[in-house]
Amino acid sequence: MADLIAKDKEGKPTGWADQDPLTFQAKADPYVFLVGDVVSGVPYPKSGHMANSQGKIVAKIIAGRIAGKEVKPTLPDNTCYSMVNGSPQEAIVINVTYEYNEKEKKIVPKPKAINERSQALAKATYEWAKSMYRDMFA
């Protein structure tokens, strides 16, 4: 089996995947894709929304490959609501989109956030979660 684990400068395994930052293909085996918390070398949070977003990118690449088409990978996004108070329920939210800097070959995060906690955002937290559950399990 191909070595899917990235190595540090000293050659020691980092414990994280060694994958292409755009296509999520393992560098050691282009037939293997790695998404979610395992990925490395990318400025992505280890969150459910992010894993879901990466999964869809990979699905399109694989579907394109089956159809004999080259699919240009898009970049994932991440929205994360955090419930920061229980009674009354209050939440904050962060959203990060990403841009690829072709010159520096670098993925640049563009974060946006509402750090002022509110009960309205707490209600949105449930909608955020329910929508994701619908996407994954419906």
Place this chain on the structure above:
Amino acid sequence: MNRRSFIKACSTIAVASMIDPSVFSGLISAQEGMFKAYKKAILLKEDGSPLTEEDLKPHTNYIFFYPYASTPCYIINLGEEVKPVEVTLRNGKKYNWQGGVGSKKSIVAYSAICAHQWSYPTKKYSFINYYPPEKPSEITKKAGIIQCCAHLALYDPKEGAKVIDGPAEFPLASVVIQEEGGKFYAIGILGVDQFDKFFDNYKRELREAYGSTAKAKELVESCKVMEVSKYVGQVIYC
């Protein structure tokens, strides 16, 4: 289709539809399956009288239900002419969005079911909303957009509800509105509607709200239009 031929085609449709409104739906339906005609339904005010242009305050979000009794749509007077555009989907398929209606061609209407994960305005909350110019989104700082707070899908109501940002794969479906003698009629849906997924995902909620799935799926012949803030308990902006 280049810009010149597109504008020419839109002008032809506009002139022809003034003579015979059915020409409009006929031409739109020729768009490779992107338009679906439903029952022609008149838009009404809350008191049951026909809705007129003057009843739609600029940059105010109004709700009505079309083509089914349970499928919410937004109608917004954007305050200035909204020109027709060609909408290109991510799969490359294209269709011609008709632009605004009314004397200023400023009135647009879209399905209010988010094309990402089908969040929609209920009697309790609306997470998908129009953000007028004076009320930009706190998180994206954008105004004049329709934004869903669930995962921050952003749509441009001036451009056929094209996806501006966020995770949605498709634009919001457009409600095709026809004006006849100062009255407004919904005649069909243009673009990729989310109705099947909406009905699949919200079976239980719709049964509770409408008594049965059949009632939720009844096609309407008239639509009462009201401000979203009057219909939902709390409009959630983000």
